[in-house]
Amino acid sequence: MKTHILAAAGAVALFALSPMAGAHEFTQGGITVDHPMAFETAPSARAGGGFMTIANDGDEDDRLIAVRAEFPKVEIHTTLEENGVSKMVHVAAIDLPAGETVALEPGGYHVMFMGLDGDPFEVGEEIEATLVFEKAGELDITFNVEARGAVGHSDHDHDHDHGHDGHEMNH
Ligand SMILES: [Cu+2]
Secondary structure, X not given: OHHHHHHHHHHHHHXXXXXXXXXXXXXXXXXXXXXXXXXXXXXXXOEEEEEEEEEEOOOOOEEEEEEEEOOOEEXXXXXXEEOOEEEXXXXXXXXXXXXXXXXXXXXXXXXXXXXXXXXXXXXXXXEEEEEEEOOOEEEEEEEEEEOOOOOOOOOOHHHHHHHHHOHHHHO
């Protein structure tokens, strides 16, 4: 029994050190998902956003139709601006036209992990998730939790947070 556990631990360590893990890119069919990440959340946050880019290098259009993860609820959201106030709206799918790259980023499309309930995202944490594509099928990915204020991501942080705080009121 003891040797069995040691062997398993060794396998995990090897995987963590492999170049594949460092690249942080996931592919399935013609779909390539680059750098899935989420920002750390406040301790009281009830929801957190997930971001990435999805490139469709295949010959046919595809769609991201669902995201699964170990949270009470996971939705695909977009962000709309109405009268100068941005708000998040649940969408059924994200279109991925052939030959194009779609960004999920603050102020736009994102994955919403809901029901954190006192277990905030912390820097260095990894969130396992499964993306479900209409044609390419399922793809397991990992969102890396990163610090807020990272270069190039600061513009929409305030609005985004604001929306998240009141989010569960809408459901
Ligand atoms: Cu959202």
